[in-house]
Amino acid sequence: MKIGLYFGTFNPIHVGHMIIANHLAEYSDLDQIWMVVTPHNPHKEKRTLLDDYQRLHLVHLATEAYPKIKPSDIEFKLPQPNYTVNTLVHLLEKFPQHEFALIMGEDNLNSLHKWKNYEYILEHHAIYVYPRVAAGEALPELLEHPHVHKINAPIVEISSTAIREGIAQQKNVRPLLPDAVWDYVDANLLYR
Template identity: 45%
Template sequence: MNIGVFSGSFNPVHIGHLALANYLCEYEGLDEVWFMVTPHNPLKEETSLMDDEFRLKLVRLAIAGYPKFRASDFEFHLSRPSYTVHTLDKLKQNYPQDTFHLIIGSDNWALFSHWYQSERILAENFILVYPRPGYAVDGEALPRNVKLSSSPTFEISSTFIRRAMEEGRDVRYFLHPAVYEALKQAGVETGSIPGIRQGRV
């Protein structure tokens, strides 16, 4: 199968993530998209990052019922800090029958040369770049194993959603209904989401 590796904090997962992944499955030839929830890096102080398992739970709630999506805790079991090159190596080792495509935004593509072992990632893997406003990509100039998606742009921020809910705003239409209810039940309005310490949001 052709599998898209959509790695991120998903803090929380929102409709922008889901709509993009849906498009990539339906229009870009991916059989599945794996939402690769990135674990908290113990070397970094991150007060706004929800608990790893809670973020994974939210992804599972969001993708339930759509057979082309999978929630993955794969990186939870790798050495930290987690590097994309190591994740891709391990995925290919564990699932040799599948072909993996790294999904990144054009903003990250602009910085790709700064990624850890970026040259090896580029030489050994397929990359699918989706558009982000302000980061144009010349599709004709891309390496042969890098494809520019024609997906719509989705400008929704997880930070915006957390802040809005903590301010008591109703942003249910930015989230899958099950995710919205889980966040409310977890106490997002009072800043008591699992794993978040009082401080920067």
């Protein structure tokens, strides 16, 4: 099975994340999309970041109606700070029957050359790149690499930061969140 790994803090997961994940689940050769919830980095300020398991719960709520999209807490069990290359090695050891690919926005592709062991990632894993408005230009050697696949997904510019700020200001951000996620955030007064 070919699994696309979509990493994020998902703080909170929003309809933009789901549009991209569903597009890749339905219009690419990926069999499943795993929404990999990135744990809190102990070296970063936690002010607006929900607890790891609360964010994972929100991803569960958002994905339960999508059989091809699964939440993943795989990075919760790995030493911190964690690097994508370590997660990939761990996943291959745990699930040798699967092939793992990365899903990232164009903006992340632009900084891929700064990632730990990025050459290993590029040589051993496909990377599915979705468009971003303010991405800038990726290095030609990355764009033209045979393992980099540009996906003609919808351009969705929704920001978790703007959603959190909107909630704090008591704005109606409900259309930006999956219904079950909004219901949970609202009922538990999160981000207020």
